Amino acid sequence: MKLLLVGTSYQRAPVELRELLAYDRELRRQALERLSADGTEAAVLSTCNRTEVYAVDADPEALEERVYGELSALSGLSHSELAPALYTVGDEAAALHLFRVAAGLDSMVPGEAQILGQVREAYHAAREARTTGPILHRLFRQALRVGKRVRTETAIGENPASVSAAAAELAERVFEGLAGRRILLLGAGKTADLTAANLISRGVGEIVVANRSRERADALARRFDGRGVGLDAVEEELEWADVVVASTSSQGVVLSAPQVGRAMKRRRGRPVFFIDIAVPRDLDPAINDLEGCYLYDIDDLERVVAESVAGRREEAVRAEAIVSEEADGFRAWQLSLDVVPAIASLRAQAESIRQAELERAEGRLASLSPSQRRAVEALTSQIVAKLLHQPTVRMKEAAAAADGVLYADAVRHLFGLGDDDQARDARQ
Amino acid sequence: MGEAALLLFWPALAGYAEAAVAYAGDTVRPGRLVGYAIWGVRLGWLAQTALLVAQAADADGFPWGTWAGSLNLFVWMCVGAYLIWGCRAPFRLLGLVVMPVAALLLILAWAAGGVGEPARSEFGDVFLAFHVGLILAGFAGFTLAAALAALYLVQERRLKRRAPGVLRLRFPSLETLDSLTVRAVAVALPALTLGIGIGLARLGSEGGGFDAIMGVTLLTWVVYAAFLVLRWEAGWRGRRAAYLALAGFLLVLLVRLVLTPFFHFEP
Numbered sequence: 001m002k003l004l005l006v007g008t009s010y011q012r013a014p015v016e017l018r019e020l021l022a023y024d025r026e027l028r029r030q031a032l033e034r035l036s037a038d039g040t041e042a043a044v045l046s047t048c049n050r051t052e053v054y055a056v057d058a059d060p061e062a063l064e065e066r067v068y069g070e071l072s073a074l075s076g077l078s079h080s081e082l083a084p085a086l087y088t089v090g091d092e093a094a095a096l097h098l099f100r101v102a103a104g105l106d107s108m109v110p111g112e113a114q115i116l117g118q119v120r121e122a123y124h125a126a127r128e129a130r131t132t133g134p135i136l137h138r139l140f141r142q143a144l145r146v147g148k149r150v151r152t153e154t155a156i157g158e159n160p161a162s163v164s165a166a167a168a169e170l171a172e173r174v175f176e177g178l179a180g181r182r183i184l185l186l187g188a189g190k191t192a193d194l195t196a197a198n199l200i201s202r203g204v205g206e207i208v209v210a211n212r213s214r215e216r217a218d219a220l221a222r223r224f225d226g227r228g229v230g231l232d233a234v235e236e237e238l239e240w241a242d243v244v245v246a247s248t249s250s251q252g253v254v255l256s257a258p259q260v261g262r263a264m265k266r267r268r269g270r271p272v273f274f275i276d277i278a279v280p281r282d283l284d285p286a287i288n289d290l291e292g293c294y295l296y297d298i299d300d301l302e303r304v305v306a307e308s309v310a311g312r313r314e315e316a317v318r319a320e321a322i323v324s325e326e327a328d329g330f331r332a333w334q335l336s337l338d339v340v341p342a343i344a345s346l347r348a349q350a351e352s353i354r355q356a357e358l359e360r361a362e363g364r365l366a367s368l369s370p371s372q373r374r375a376v377e378a379l380t381s382q383i384v385a386k387l388l389h390q391p392t393v394r395m396k397e398a399a400a401a402a403d404g405v406l407y408a409d410a411v412r413h414l415f416g417l418g419d420d421d422q423a424r425d426a427r428q
Numbered sequence: 429m430g431e432a433a434l435l436l437f438w439p440a441l442a443g444y445a446e447a448a449v450a451y452a453g454d455t456v457r458p459g460r461l462v463g464y465a466i467w468g469v470r471l472g473w474l475a476q477t478a479l480l481v482a483q484a485a486d487a488d489g490f491p492w493g494t495w496a497g498s499l500n501l502f503v504w505m506c507v508g509a510y511l512i513w514g515c516r517a518p519f520r521l522l523g524l525v526v527m528p529v530a531a532l533l534l535i536l537a538w539a540a541g542g543v544g545e546p547a548r549s550e551f552g553d554v555f556l557a558f559h560v561g562l563i564l565a566g567f568a569g570f571t572l573a574a575a576l577a578a579l580y581l582v583q584e585r586r587l588k589r590r591a592p593g594v595l596r597l598r599f600p601s602l603e604t605l606d607s608l609t610v611r612a613v614a615v616a617l618p619a620l621t622l623g624i625g626i627g628l629a630r631l632g633s634e635g636g637g638f639d640a641i642m643g644v645t646l647l648t649w650v651v652y653a654a655f656l657v658l659r660w661e662a663g664w665r666g667r668r669a670a671y672l673a674l675a676g677f678l679l680v681l682l683v684r685l686v687l688t689p690f691f692h693f694e695p
Contacts, residue, residue, distance in 0.1 A: 159595050169595055173587060176603040268663030271602060288588060292666050300590045307593055 001337070002060040003135055005094035006067040006086055007045070007052030010108060013085040020075035021051040025125070031070050032129040040066075041133035043126035043140065045101070047118045049108065052101075054094065056135045064088055091334065095139055096327040102147035103319050104156065110312040111156030111319070116147040138333065146326045153322060156315040159308035163277065164194040166304045167296065168202055171243050171273045174294055179203035184241035185220070186210050186234065186255065186282055187248030195245050195275060196224055208241065210234050212248075238263035238272070245275045246282035257286035264290055277301070338404035339395040345417040346391070350384045433486065436479035437543040441534050443472020444507070448527035455524065455597055462520055469523065473507045476534070479543060480504055486545065490556040495688045496542025498560055502684065503533045505568035509612075510575075519600055519608070525575035540689065555630055562623030563645070567680050569616020570652065573609045574677035577670035580605040584667060606665050609673050610656070617652050624649060641687045644679055651676040 008021060023031060023046040031053075035042035040063065041056035053070065057063040068079055068086075075082065089097060097106070102119045104111040123140035126132045132140070151157045160166040172178060181204045185196055196207060207226030210233065211217035217228030229237060234255060238244070248254055264272070274295040276283040281297055288295035296304075358365070358380065365376065391411065398407040411417065447468030450461040480501065483491045492501040510526045537543055583599040585591075600608075624645060631638075655672050658664035664672070 166595070170587070172601060173583070173595070173599065174602050176601045176607070269665040269668075270663075271666065291668070294587050296590065303590070303592075304595060308595060311593075311596060 001056050001058055001135060002063070003054070003056050003091050003094050003139065003334070004060050004063050004067070004088070005052060005054050005090070005097055006064060006071065006088045007050060008085045008087065009050035009052075009106065011106075012087060017075070017085055018048070018051065020077065021071060022046055022048070023051065023074070027074065028125055029129055031074070032126060032131045035066065035070060036129070036131040040131075041136040042131045043122055043136050045098075045119060045122040047115065050101070050106075052098075054098065054136060054139065056133060060090060092327060092331045095142075095330045095334075096323065098139060098143045099146040099323045099326050099330075100320075102143040103150040103323050104147070105150075105316055105319055105323065109161040109309060110316045111151070111154075112161060113151070113157050116144065116151075119143055119147065135334070135337075139330065142326060142330055146323055149326075150319040150322050154315040154318045156312050156319050159311055160305060161309055161312070162194070163298070163301045163305055164198040166301050166308065167195050167245070167275045167277075168198040170294075170296060170301075170304065171199070171275075172202070174271050174273045175242060177203070178243075180205040181242040182240050183207045183226075184210060184234070184237050184244045185224075185226075186231070186244065186246040187250075187278065195277065199243065199245075200224065204243070208237055210237065212250075235259050235263055239266045241272060242270075243273045243275065244283075245277070247276075247278045248282050250278070250282060251280060253284050254282040255284065255287070257284045257290060260284075260287050260293060261290055264292055267292070275301070332400045335404055336396050336399040339399045339408045342408035342411045342417065343392050343395055346411055346415055347388060349415060349417060350388055354380050354384050431544075433479050433482040434544045436475050436482060437534075437538055440472050440476035440479055441531060441538070443468045443470075443475060444527055444531040444534060447472060447523060448531050451521065451523040451527055454521075465523055465527070466520070469507065469511060469527065473504070473511055476500075476504050476507070483543075490560070492542075492560065493556055494540075494542060496537050496540030498542070498564060498688075499533055499537040499540070499684065500542040501560075502564045502568060503530050503537065505564055506530055506533075506571045509568050509572050519604075521597065521599055522572075522575050522579060525578050526572070529571070529575075536685070555626070559623055559626045559630070562619045562626065564623075566616045566618075566620025566623055567684065569612050569619065570648070570673075570677055570680050573612035573616065573673050574680075576605050576609040576612060577673035577677075580609065580670045581667065581674075584670075602666070606669065609669065610659055613652050613655055613673065613676075617649070617656065620645075620649055620652070641683055644683050644687060648676055648679040648683065651679060 008018065010018065013021070023044055028044045028046060031044060032042050035053070035055055043054045045052045045054070051071075053067045055063055055067060068082065071082055071086070072079055098119070100106045102116055104113070104115055107115055119140065123132070123144070126136065126140070160169045168178070171181075175181060178199060179202070181199075183196065183199055183204050183206070185207060187210075200207070207221065207224040208229060209217045209221040209224070209226055210229050210231050211220065212231050214228060214230045217230065219228070221228035231254065238255075238260065244255075246254060260272075269292055271292040271294065274283055274287055274293060276295065276297040279298060283295060283297075285295065285297075287293050358376075365373065368376065395404065395407045395411065398404050445468075447465045450465035450468060453461040454465060480491075483497075483500075492498045506526060507530050510522060510530075534543075579599065580602060583605065584602055586594050586597075586599075587602070599605075627642070630636075631642075651672065655664075655669065655676060658672070659669060
């Protein structure tokens with residue numbers, strides 16, 4: 001059985017093509033049903049950055065044609081139009097690719113966390129559609145484990161990869177958690193929206209939106225379940241705010257250092273974290289010189305993000321080593337599949353011989369008590385198990401060294417076993 | 429037995445020194461060496477505990493009556509306090525300050541003969557156990573508070589200057605460091621107060637002169653009492669509070685490292 005991956009990602013296809021190749025839940029379910037009609041294992045990973053079909057079948061060439069047909073039907077593009085954007089890899093390379101994807105090593109931002117959830121979702125969808133078999137089951141479970149391992153053993157996912165996440169994380173370096181904190185939004189541009197959303201996701205208590213127009217402030221505040229005020233009330237609001245996010249379209253400074261200084265006196269030294277994502281800047285840079293005030297503008301935040309992404313790239317080297325080690329493990333397991341039917345046949349034959357010999361000796365064993373009978377059963381089972389232990393271990397070792405098929409054939413020949421199909425049926 | 433105690437000094441020092449180096453290394457590559465640092469602290473502290481037990485078993489009376497002996501006990505208390513909550517994930521970097529200080533003070537105690545055969549003190553055992561024990565416990569708390577305050581100032585400076593890699597090191601938040609400094613002082617000050625009270629009571633009953641050590645110890649008490657009053661009444665926090673905690677610690681160092689060994693050989 002061969003594992004095959006056919007797919008595309010942001011590295012090969014522009015967004016216009018990725019849109020055509022995106023599966024929603026229903027389309028994916030239908031595709032999985034079609035692909036698995038003749039017993040093929042199949043799973044589809046579809047995100048905004050990639051669409052990948054993982055499938056397992058005995059005939060990889062025919063399987064590739066079928067997957068191409070699926071993607072062609074989905075996108076409405078011909079085989080030749082799709083081909084330049086698609087990559088096709090098999091077995092070890094396919095496993096290595098999925099492990100890299102799950103670890104976030106193939107993502108735009110190395111180590112991003114969302115992809116692991118998307119791999120999990122692809123696996124669950126395939127399981128619900130009953131299109132996973134032993135190979136895809138093992139592949140996806142191991143991929144999920146690799147994703148977790150990489151994030152636990154390296155710092156690849158630790159630092160923020162966006163301006164909004166960097167702002168929230170910096171705020172957490174000032175405050176003991178953001179739960180229950182008060183946020184003051186000055187204006188509300190797109191980045192401020194994202195920053196506010198990031199802060200809300202970390203449990204901030206109340207959001208106050210200040211705007212030149214009170215009506216506009218109220219309208220914006222409703223989006224965050226907060227309260228709107230006019231810009232004239234900012235100094236008063238500063239007394240209670242913990243984080244200030246500024247993003248007005250004003251051409252001048254909206255909040256000066258003396259204004260903040262007056263508020264700080266009333267705050268009895270409680271710190272404030274200022275985030276200025278407006279261009280031109282809304283906040284007087286001298287605010288950062290005041291005790292207890294920490295001011296970061298858009299350039300500062302982008303520098304933090306750039307450093308953080310660079311740090312992630314450094315960690316990616318360690319993550320690659322983990323992924324490679326896991327891919328070797330998967331390869332060894334996959335190779336061991338070559339000898340599993342032969343081992344199963346050998347054990348089945350040994351067991352049937354044991355049973356037959358016990359039946360033949362039934363007359364001589366009839367006088368035994370139940371406990372003596374159990375002892376004979378245990379003794380014969382142990383003899384069989386011990387005799388087969390070493391050949392089993394050796395066959396598995398040979399499989400790991402890619403000699404599994406040779407050994408399996410030799411065992412079948414020496415012990416007069418049936419062919420693999422019979423053994424596989426017996427095992428199942 | 430004194431030799432056994434001396435033998436235990438080396439693993440204790442090795443543990444503390446290894447922890448100090450590992451914490452320093454952790455600032456270069458965060459997360460890699462911190463495990464080794466914590467094990468260094470644990471093993472070093474266990475070795476020093478065994479050292480103190482060996483000294484106590486061998487002693488005829490209170491075993492840490494000399495300056496060097498009390499320094500040995502003081503290091504054990506500081507590292508013990510750090511072990512109780514300093515080793516937890518958010519505060520591990522405290523070790524960056526605590527462990528080098530602990531290693532240096534332990535070397536000093538060894539050089540001055542405080543880790544071998546214990547010397548007999550001229551003072552009564554019960555008096556010494558309470559007076560010295562409480563004052564040292566108070567000083568250990570102030571040492572921890574100073575480490576927290578130093579860490580606060582480092583982190584505050586990094587945030588203010590938007591230092592490169594500001595998020596790379598896993599410092600506790602400023603607010604956490606600030607509130608823990610206050611808590612450490614709030615726990616240590618009553619211990620120092622009791623220790624001073626016992627000393628003054630003895631001075632009243634048995635007589636004796638008022639010396640520089642007593643004067644600076646009282647001044648230390650005043651600084652830390654002012655620290656708490658200013659915090660609770662005037663809202664002093666952040667940088668100012670950190671500087672005050674460090675100023676108090678300078679007085680602790682003055683008492684422990686200058687006045688006690690050079691002007692007065694009892695703790």
